[in-house]
Structures are given as structure tokens and as C-alpha cells.
Amino acid sequence: MSIIIDYSQYTFEDLLDVKVNIDKDKYPENFNALMCELSKRDNELEQFNIETLEEAVVKKEIMKVSCSFKRVTGVLFFSFIVSIPVVLSAEPSTFKGLDRFYSTLILLMVGLPLLHSFRSGWTLSRSGIVTVTEDAFSFTIMQLFYGYVFCLTLLFTVARWS
Incomplete structure (x- = not known):
């Protein structure tokens, strides 16, 4: 029973x-x-x-804003353009053994948060978690920062990998 x-x-x-x-x-x-x-x-x-249903609609809107084609291309294009003068003005040299490992590690460390911010609509900043819906300005600044460091490291790696 x-x-x-x-x-x-x-x-x-x-x-x-x-x-x-x-x-x-x-x-x-x-x-x-x-x-x-x-x-x-x-x-x-x-x-x-x-x-x-409302939560699903809000999440879909966040994904539409944070992962839009315009935002992704804008952030990456701006980051790429801004990092070119820094790479061109640097002293020429080549990466050796451990330098290659470090450059790859930095690419992952900066590229993954950038990818995460595009996919999820939030990222980490100095003041904690920043979402695209609550503070779009800070969210964009953090994406630009991650994008700049990513493109800078990528260009240095490509220019000096030999």
C-alpha cells in the first residue's frame, strides 16, 4: 500500500x-x-x-541583436582596421618555439570570449556581466576591445610566423 x-x-x-x-x-x-x-x-x-513563450521571444531578440551580421562584421572590421597600424609600426621579428604557443593561447583567450559574446548576448567587463539589452554601449565597447586584441594578436601571428 x-x-x-x-x-x-x-x-x-x-x-x-x-x-x-x-x-x-x-x-x-x-x-x-x-x-x-x-x-x-x-x-x-x-x-x-x-x-x-515571452522568455523565448526575449532570448531570440537578444540573439538577433548580439549575433547579427552587421554587428559581427562591424566589430571585426573595425578591430582589424585599427590594429593594422600597430602591426606595421612594430619592429620586424619572427616567432620561435614558445612564442607560437603563446600567440595561439592569446588568440584562444580573447577569441573565445568574443565568440561567446556574439552567441549569448552577454560578456564580462570591469563592472561585472554586461548584457546587450541592459547596457548596449558597454557591451559594444567590450566586444570592440576583445575584437581589437584578437585581430592584433592574429595579425602579429600571421606577420611573424615563419
Whole structure:
């Protein structure tokens, strides 16, 4: 004999979690009680679906803004153009053994946060996490910084790799 659980004290999210994890064959009475409680909370279900849909729309908008073709090409083009004079004015030399490793490591260390900012819509800055929706100016400045260091390292690596 199984114990009947009172699901009226559960939050809506807990009820959905129980619905996914309950063994229907082993506890049919509890499953029926759970389904009755869920049917009583149809309004909460509708509100939950609306909130989930709104979150998905907001996330889609963030991705549309942070990963737009104009933004990606603008950041990379500006970073590339600004870093060319620095590379051309540097003293000519070549990378040797460990220098190649360091340049590749720096490319990864700066390129991955830049890629992450394009994909997720947030990045790290001096004042913490900056999102494209809350502070678009700081977000863009951080993308330009990461892009500049990435292009600078890439151009130095290409120019001196021999």
C-alpha cells in the first residue's frame, strides 16, 4: 500500500517536475492525484506557458541583436582596421618555439570570449556581466576591445610566423 501525497502544497514548477519523474505504474493513485491538482491549476499552466513563450521571444531578440551580421562584421572590421597600424609600426621579428604557443593561447583567450559574446548576448567587463539589452554601449565597447586584441594578436601571428 502506498502513501497518498497531498499535492495542493506544491508549487506549480514542483508539480511539473513530479509529473516528469513519477512512476505511473508503481504509484497510480499519486499520479491521479497529481493530474487532478494540475487540472485545478489550469490558470497557472496558461500563465507558465505565456511566461515561457515571452522568455523565448526575449532570448531570440537578444540573439538577433548580439549575433547579427552587421554587428559581427562591424566589430571585426573595425578591430582589424585599427590594429593594422600597430602591426606595421612594430619592429620586424619572427616567432620561435614558445612564442607560437603563446600567440595561439592569446588568440584562444580573447577569441573565445568574443565568440561567446556574439552567441549569448552577454560578456564580462570591469563592472561585472554586461548584457546587450541592459547596457548596449558597454557591451559594444567590450566586444570592440576583445575584437581589437584578437585581430592584433592574429595579425602579429600571421606577420611573424615563419
